Amino acid sequence: MSLILHYHPYSRAAGTIWALEEAGVPYELKVVDIMKGEQKRPELVALNPMGKLPTLVDGDLVVTEAAAIALYLADRYAPGRLAPALDDPRRGTYLRWAFFAPSVIEPAVMARSSGWTVKEVSAGWGSHDAMIAATESALRGKPFLLGEQFSMADVVFGGLLRFLIGFRQIDARPAFTDYVARLDARPAFQRAEARNLAMCQQLGLK
Ligand SMILES: N[C@@H](CCC(=O)N[C@@H](CS)C(=O)NCC(=O)O)C(=O)O
Structure with a gap:
Protein backbone atom coordinates (compact mmCIF):
# COMPACT_ATOMS: atom_id res chain seq x y z
CA MET A 1 0.00 0.00 0.00
CA GLU A 22 15.22 9.87 -1.61
CA ALA A 23 13.65 7.06 0.42
CA GLY A 24 12.42 5.47 -2.82
CA VAL A 25 9.05 4.53 -1.42
CA PRO A 26 5.79 4.67 -3.43
CA TYR A 27 3.47 7.45 -2.39
CA GLU A 28 0.24 9.09 -3.33
CA LEU A 29 -0.52 12.79 -3.05
CA LYS A 30 -3.77 14.13 -1.63
CA VAL A 31 -4.02 17.79 -2.50
CA VAL A 32 -5.20 20.06 0.29
CA ASP A 33 -5.95 23.57 -0.92
CA ILE A 34 -4.27 25.73 1.70
CA MET A 35 -5.50 28.85 -0.11
CA LYS A 36 -9.06 27.76 0.68
CA LEU A 56 1.99 11.65 6.12
CA VAL A 57 -0.17 8.58 6.53
CA ASP A 58 1.57 5.21 6.40
CA GLY A 59 -1.03 2.53 6.94
CA ASP A 60 -2.34 3.05 10.48
CA LEU A 61 0.43 5.47 11.35
CA VAL A 62 0.27 9.25 11.04
CA VAL A 63 3.40 11.40 11.09
CA THR A 64 3.38 15.19 11.10
CA GLU A 65 6.16 17.81 11.28
CA LEU A 73 11.12 7.75 6.26
CA ALA A 74 14.87 7.30 6.55
CA ASP A 75 14.67 5.02 9.60
CA ARG A 76 11.75 3.02 8.26
CA TYR A 77 12.64 2.71 4.57
CA ALA A 78 16.33 3.49 4.15
CA PRO A 79 18.18 2.58 7.37
CA GLY A 80 21.93 2.64 6.90
CA ARG A 81 21.52 4.43 3.57
CA LEU A 82 19.82 7.68 4.56
CA ALA A 83 20.01 7.30 8.35
CA PRO A 84 23.05 6.04 10.26
CA ALA A 85 22.31 2.92 12.32
CA LEU A 86 21.55 3.38 16.03
CA ASP A 87 25.05 2.20 16.96
CA ASP A 88 26.80 4.28 14.29
CA PRO A 89 28.75 7.12 15.97
CA ARG A 90 27.57 9.49 13.22
CA ARG A 91 24.02 9.11 14.50
CA GLY A 92 24.58 11.96 16.96
CA THR A 93 25.73 14.33 14.22
CA TYR A 94 22.82 13.25 12.07
CA LEU A 95 20.24 14.02 14.75
CA ARG A 96 22.02 17.16 15.86
CA TRP A 97 21.74 18.99 12.55
CA ALA A 98 18.36 17.56 11.59
CA PHE A 99 16.94 19.04 14.80
CA PHE A 100 18.97 22.23 14.50
CA ALA A 101 17.17 23.22 11.29
CA PRO A 102 13.58 23.56 12.59
CA SER A 103 14.47 24.36 16.20
CA VAL A 104 17.26 26.90 15.70
CA ILE A 105 17.67 28.07 12.08
CA GLU A 106 13.99 28.56 11.34
CA PRO A 107 12.99 30.46 14.51
CA ALA A 108 16.20 32.55 14.45
CA VAL A 109 15.39 33.70 10.92
CA MET A 110 11.75 34.30 11.82
CA ALA A 111 12.74 36.24 14.95
CA ARG A 112 14.97 38.55 12.94
CA SER A 113 12.52 39.11 10.08
CA SER A 114 9.64 39.74 12.51
CA GLY A 115 11.65 42.00 14.81
CA TRP A 116 11.01 39.84 17.89
CA THR A 117 12.93 40.94 20.93
CA VAL A 118 13.80 37.92 23.02
CA LYS A 119 16.39 37.12 25.64
CA GLU A 120 19.08 35.21 23.79
CA VAL A 121 19.90 33.14 26.86
CA SER A 122 16.30 31.96 27.13
CA ALA A 123 15.34 31.60 23.45
CA GLY A 124 16.40 28.16 22.23
CA TRP A 125 17.64 29.64 18.98
CA GLY A 126 20.00 32.11 20.66
CA SER A 127 21.23 34.89 18.42
CA HIS A 128 21.05 35.12 14.65
CA ASP A 129 24.84 35.53 14.41
CA ALA A 130 25.48 32.44 16.51
CA MET A 131 23.00 30.48 14.38
CA ILE A 132 24.82 31.50 11.17
CA ALA A 133 28.20 30.59 12.63
CA ALA A 134 26.90 27.19 13.78
CA THR A 135 25.26 26.53 10.42
CA GLU A 136 28.55 27.25 8.65
CA SER A 137 30.44 25.05 11.08
CA ALA A 138 28.14 22.12 10.24
CA LEU A 139 29.30 22.23 6.61
CA ARG A 140 32.94 23.20 7.00
CA GLY A 141 35.34 21.00 5.02
CA LYS A 142 32.80 18.42 3.90
CA PRO A 143 30.27 18.03 1.12
CA PHE A 144 27.40 16.86 3.35
CA LEU A 145 26.58 17.03 7.05
CA LEU A 146 27.99 13.56 7.71
CA GLY A 147 31.00 14.05 5.44
CA GLU A 148 31.08 12.18 2.17
CA GLN A 149 27.78 10.42 2.85
CA PHE A 150 24.54 12.20 2.03
CA SER A 151 21.78 11.57 4.57
CA MET A 152 18.21 12.56 5.34
CA ALA A 153 19.62 15.25 7.65
CA ASP A 154 20.71 17.02 4.45
CA VAL A 155 17.14 16.95 3.16
CA VAL A 156 15.94 18.66 6.35
CA PHE A 157 18.83 21.08 6.87
CA GLY A 158 19.66 21.71 3.21
CA GLY A 159 16.02 21.95 2.19
CA LEU A 160 15.51 24.73 4.71
CA LEU A 161 18.67 26.54 3.58
CA ARG A 162 17.53 26.33 -0.04
CA PHE A 163 14.14 27.80 0.89
CA LEU A 164 15.64 30.62 2.97
CA ILE A 165 18.18 31.53 0.30
CA GLY A 166 15.46 31.47 -2.37
CA PHE A 167 13.31 33.87 -0.35
CA ARG A 168 16.35 36.01 0.63
CA GLN A 169 15.79 35.34 4.29
CA ILE A 170 19.35 34.24 4.92
CA ASP A 171 22.70 35.48 3.68
CA ALA A 172 23.59 33.53 0.51
CA ARG A 173 27.14 32.70 1.66
CA PRO A 174 29.20 30.52 -0.70
CA ALA A 175 29.31 27.76 1.92
CA PHE A 176 25.50 27.65 1.79
CA THR A 177 25.00 28.08 -1.95
CA ASP A 178 27.70 25.51 -2.85
CA TYR A 179 26.06 23.00 -0.51
CA VAL A 180 22.61 23.66 -1.97
CA ALA A 181 24.03 23.23 -5.50
CA ARG A 182 25.32 19.77 -4.49
CA LEU A 183 21.88 18.89 -3.19
CA ASP A 184 20.15 20.22 -6.31
CA ALA A 185 22.21 17.83 -8.44
CA ARG A 186 20.70 14.78 -6.78
CA PRO A 187 18.38 12.78 -9.06
CA ALA A 188 15.82 12.40 -6.25
CA PHE A 189 15.69 16.17 -5.81
CA GLN A 190 15.18 16.66 -9.51
CA ARG A 191 12.36 14.10 -9.56
CA ALA A 192 10.76 15.91 -6.64
CA GLU A 193 11.07 19.27 -8.39
CA ALA A 194 9.50 17.82 -11.52
CA ARG A 195 6.62 16.39 -9.50
CA ASN A 196 6.05 19.68 -7.68
CA LEU A 197 6.11 21.56 -10.96
CA ALA A 198 3.66 19.13 -12.55
CA MET A 199 1.35 19.54 -9.56
CA CYS A 200 1.55 23.35 -9.86
CA GLN A 201 0.58 23.07 -13.53
CA GLN A 202 -2.22 20.63 -12.75
CA LEU A 203 -3.59 23.02 -10.11
CA GLY A 204 -3.20 26.05 -12.39
CA LEU A 205 -0.59 27.66 -10.14
CA LYS A 206 2.49 29.73 -11.18
N1 LIG B 1 6.20 22.80 12.09
C1 LIG B 1 5.43 22.39 10.94
C2 LIG B 1 5.01 23.61 10.18
C3 LIG B 1 3.96 23.28 9.15
C4 LIG B 1 3.43 24.54 8.48
O1 LIG B 1 3.52 25.65 9.02
N2 LIG B 1 2.81 24.35 7.32
C5 LIG B 1 2.21 25.46 6.61
C6 LIG B 1 2.56 25.38 5.13
S1 LIG B 1 4.31 25.39 4.87
C7 LIG B 1 0.71 25.35 6.70
O2 LIG B 1 0.16 24.28 6.62
N3 LIG B 1 0.07 26.50 6.82
C8 LIG B 1 -1.37 26.59 6.77
C9 LIG B 1 -1.97 26.94 8.10
O3 LIG B 1 -1.26 27.13 9.08
O4 LIG B 1 -3.19 27.02 8.14
C10 LIG B 1 6.24 21.43 10.08
O5 LIG B 1 7.47 21.54 10.04
O6 LIG B 1 5.67 20.56 9.41
Whole structure:
Protein backbone atom coordinates (compact mmCIF):
# COMPACT_ATOMS: atom_id res chain seq x y z
CA MET A 1 0.00 0.00 0.00
CA SER A 2 1.26 3.46 -0.93
CA LEU A 3 1.99 6.08 1.63
CA ILE A 4 -0.31 9.08 1.49
CA LEU A 5 1.04 12.62 1.69
CA HIS A 6 -1.43 15.39 2.37
CA TYR A 7 0.12 18.01 0.18
CA HIS A 8 0.08 21.37 -1.48
CA PRO A 9 2.95 22.51 -3.71
CA TYR A 10 3.09 25.87 -1.89
CA SER A 11 3.83 24.25 1.45
CA ARG A 12 6.54 22.36 3.28
CA ALA A 13 4.96 19.22 1.83
CA ALA A 14 6.83 20.10 -1.39
CA GLY A 15 10.05 19.34 0.51
CA THR A 16 8.57 16.12 1.84
CA ILE A 17 8.33 14.89 -1.75
CA TRP A 18 12.11 15.13 -1.91
CA ALA A 19 12.35 13.02 1.26
CA LEU A 20 9.98 10.44 -0.25
CA GLU A 21 11.95 10.35 -3.51
CA GLU A 22 15.22 9.87 -1.61
CA ALA A 23 13.65 7.06 0.42
CA GLY A 24 12.42 5.47 -2.82
CA VAL A 25 9.05 4.53 -1.42
CA PRO A 26 5.79 4.67 -3.43
CA TYR A 27 3.47 7.45 -2.39
CA GLU A 28 0.24 9.09 -3.33
CA LEU A 29 -0.52 12.79 -3.05
CA LYS A 30 -3.77 14.13 -1.63
CA VAL A 31 -4.02 17.79 -2.50
CA VAL A 32 -5.20 20.06 0.29
CA ASP A 33 -5.95 23.57 -0.92
CA ILE A 34 -4.27 25.73 1.70
CA MET A 35 -5.50 28.85 -0.11
CA LYS A 36 -9.06 27.76 0.68
CA GLY A 37 -8.19 26.67 4.23
CA GLU A 38 -8.91 22.99 3.58
CA GLN A 39 -6.18 22.03 6.05
CA LYS A 40 -8.54 23.12 8.84
CA ARG A 41 -11.23 20.62 7.87
CA PRO A 42 -12.11 18.29 10.76
CA GLU A 43 -10.88 15.17 8.96
CA LEU A 44 -7.46 16.78 8.47
CA VAL A 45 -7.29 18.25 11.97
CA ALA A 46 -7.99 14.72 13.21
CA LEU A 47 -4.73 13.68 11.52
CA ASN A 48 -2.73 16.83 12.26
CA PRO A 49 -4.06 18.78 15.25
CA MET A 50 -2.21 21.88 14.01
CA GLY A 51 -4.30 21.87 10.84
CA LYS A 52 -1.12 22.19 8.77
CA LEU A 53 0.81 20.47 6.02
CA PRO A 54 2.61 18.17 5.55
CA THR A 55 0.86 15.15 7.03
CA LEU A 56 1.99 11.65 6.12
CA VAL A 57 -0.17 8.58 6.53
CA ASP A 58 1.57 5.21 6.40
CA GLY A 59 -1.03 2.53 6.94
CA ASP A 60 -2.34 3.05 10.48
CA LEU A 61 0.43 5.47 11.35
CA VAL A 62 0.27 9.25 11.04
CA VAL A 63 3.40 11.40 11.09
CA THR A 64 3.38 15.19 11.10
CA GLU A 65 6.16 17.81 11.28
CA ALA A 66 8.25 17.94 8.12
CA ALA A 67 11.54 17.06 9.85
CA ALA A 68 9.98 14.16 11.77
CA ILE A 69 8.44 12.80 8.56
CA ALA A 70 11.83 12.87 6.82
CA LEU A 71 13.63 11.14 9.70
CA TYR A 72 10.83 8.59 9.97
CA LEU A 73 11.12 7.75 6.26
CA ALA A 74 14.87 7.30 6.55
CA ASP A 75 14.67 5.02 9.60
CA ARG A 76 11.75 3.02 8.26
CA TYR A 77 12.64 2.71 4.57
CA ALA A 78 16.33 3.49 4.15
CA PRO A 79 18.18 2.58 7.37
CA GLY A 80 21.93 2.64 6.90
CA ARG A 81 21.52 4.43 3.57
CA LEU A 82 19.82 7.68 4.56
CA ALA A 83 20.01 7.30 8.35
CA PRO A 84 23.05 6.04 10.26
CA ALA A 85 22.31 2.92 12.32
CA LEU A 86 21.55 3.38 16.03
CA ASP A 87 25.05 2.20 16.96
CA ASP A 88 26.80 4.28 14.29
CA PRO A 89 28.75 7.12 15.97
CA ARG A 90 27.57 9.49 13.22
CA ARG A 91 24.02 9.11 14.50
CA GLY A 92 24.58 11.96 16.96
CA THR A 93 25.73 14.33 14.22
CA TYR A 94 22.82 13.25 12.07
CA LEU A 95 20.24 14.02 14.75
CA ARG A 96 22.02 17.16 15.86
CA TRP A 97 21.74 18.99 12.55
CA ALA A 98 18.36 17.56 11.59
CA PHE A 99 16.94 19.04 14.80
CA PHE A 100 18.97 22.23 14.50
CA ALA A 101 17.17 23.22 11.29
CA PRO A 102 13.58 23.56 12.59
CA SER A 103 14.47 24.36 16.20
CA VAL A 104 17.26 26.90 15.70
CA ILE A 105 17.67 28.07 12.08
CA GLU A 106 13.99 28.56 11.34
CA PRO A 107 12.99 30.46 14.51
CA ALA A 108 16.20 32.55 14.45
CA VAL A 109 15.39 33.70 10.92
CA MET A 110 11.75 34.30 11.82
CA ALA A 111 12.74 36.24 14.95
CA ARG A 112 14.97 38.55 12.94
CA SER A 113 12.52 39.11 10.08
CA SER A 114 9.64 39.74 12.51
CA GLY A 115 11.65 42.00 14.81
CA TRP A 116 11.01 39.84 17.89
CA THR A 117 12.93 40.94 20.93
CA VAL A 118 13.80 37.92 23.02
CA LYS A 119 16.39 37.12 25.64
CA GLU A 120 19.08 35.21 23.79
CA VAL A 121 19.90 33.14 26.86
CA SER A 122 16.30 31.96 27.13
CA ALA A 123 15.34 31.60 23.45
CA GLY A 124 16.40 28.16 22.23
CA TRP A 125 17.64 29.64 18.98
CA GLY A 126 20.00 32.11 20.66
CA SER A 127 21.23 34.89 18.42
CA HIS A 128 21.05 35.12 14.65
CA ASP A 129 24.84 35.53 14.41
CA ALA A 130 25.48 32.44 16.51
CA MET A 131 23.00 30.48 14.38
CA ILE A 132 24.82 31.50 11.17
CA ALA A 133 28.20 30.59 12.63
CA ALA A 134 26.90 27.19 13.78
CA THR A 135 25.26 26.53 10.42
CA GLU A 136 28.55 27.25 8.65
CA SER A 137 30.44 25.05 11.08
CA ALA A 138 28.14 22.12 10.24
CA LEU A 139 29.30 22.23 6.61
CA ARG A 140 32.94 23.20 7.00
CA GLY A 141 35.34 21.00 5.02
CA LYS A 142 32.80 18.42 3.90
CA PRO A 143 30.27 18.03 1.12
CA PHE A 144 27.40 16.86 3.35
CA LEU A 145 26.58 17.03 7.05
CA LEU A 146 27.99 13.56 7.71
CA GLY A 147 31.00 14.05 5.44
CA GLU A 148 31.08 12.18 2.17
CA GLN A 149 27.78 10.42 2.85
CA PHE A 150 24.54 12.20 2.03
CA SER A 151 21.78 11.57 4.57
CA MET A 152 18.21 12.56 5.34
CA ALA A 153 19.62 15.25 7.65
CA ASP A 154 20.71 17.02 4.45
CA VAL A 155 17.14 16.95 3.16
CA VAL A 156 15.94 18.66 6.35
CA PHE A 157 18.83 21.08 6.87
CA GLY A 158 19.66 21.71 3.21
CA GLY A 159 16.02 21.95 2.19
CA LEU A 160 15.51 24.73 4.71
CA LEU A 161 18.67 26.54 3.58
CA ARG A 162 17.53 26.33 -0.04
CA PHE A 163 14.14 27.80 0.89
CA LEU A 164 15.64 30.62 2.97
CA ILE A 165 18.18 31.53 0.30
CA GLY A 166 15.46 31.47 -2.37
CA PHE A 167 13.31 33.87 -0.35
CA ARG A 168 16.35 36.01 0.63
CA GLN A 169 15.79 35.34 4.29
CA ILE A 170 19.35 34.24 4.92
CA ASP A 171 22.70 35.48 3.68
CA ALA A 172 23.59 33.53 0.51
CA ARG A 173 27.14 32.70 1.66
CA PRO A 174 29.20 30.52 -0.70
CA ALA A 175 29.31 27.76 1.92
CA PHE A 176 25.50 27.65 1.79
CA THR A 177 25.00 28.08 -1.95
CA ASP A 178 27.70 25.51 -2.85
CA TYR A 179 26.06 23.00 -0.51
CA VAL A 180 22.61 23.66 -1.97
CA ALA A 181 24.03 23.23 -5.50
CA ARG A 182 25.32 19.77 -4.49
CA LEU A 183 21.88 18.89 -3.19
CA ASP A 184 20.15 20.22 -6.31
CA ALA A 185 22.21 17.83 -8.44
CA ARG A 186 20.70 14.78 -6.78
CA PRO A 187 18.38 12.78 -9.06
CA ALA A 188 15.82 12.40 -6.25
CA PHE A 189 15.69 16.17 -5.81
CA GLN A 190 15.18 16.66 -9.51
CA ARG A 191 12.36 14.10 -9.56
CA ALA A 192 10.76 15.91 -6.64
CA GLU A 193 11.07 19.27 -8.39
CA ALA A 194 9.50 17.82 -11.52
CA ARG A 195 6.62 16.39 -9.50
CA ASN A 196 6.05 19.68 -7.68
CA LEU A 197 6.11 21.56 -10.96
CA ALA A 198 3.66 19.13 -12.55
CA MET A 199 1.35 19.54 -9.56
CA CYS A 200 1.55 23.35 -9.86
CA GLN A 201 0.58 23.07 -13.53
CA GLN A 202 -2.22 20.63 -12.75
CA LEU A 203 -3.59 23.02 -10.11
CA GLY A 204 -3.20 26.05 -12.39
CA LEU A 205 -0.59 27.66 -10.14
CA LYS A 206 2.49 29.73 -11.18
N1 LIG B 1 6.20 22.80 12.09
C1 LIG B 1 5.43 22.39 10.94
C2 LIG B 1 5.01 23.61 10.18
C3 LIG B 1 3.96 23.28 9.15
C4 LIG B 1 3.43 24.54 8.48
O1 LIG B 1 3.52 25.65 9.02
N2 LIG B 1 2.81 24.35 7.32
C5 LIG B 1 2.21 25.46 6.61
C6 LIG B 1 2.56 25.38 5.13
S1 LIG B 1 4.31 25.39 4.87
C7 LIG B 1 0.71 25.35 6.70
O2 LIG B 1 0.16 24.28 6.62
N3 LIG B 1 0.07 26.50 6.82
C8 LIG B 1 -1.37 26.59 6.77
C9 LIG B 1 -1.97 26.94 8.10
O3 LIG B 1 -1.26 27.13 9.08
O4 LIG B 1 -3.19 27.02 8.14
C10 LIG B 1 6.24 21.43 10.08
O5 LIG B 1 7.47 21.54 10.04
O6 LIG B 1 5.67 20.56 9.41
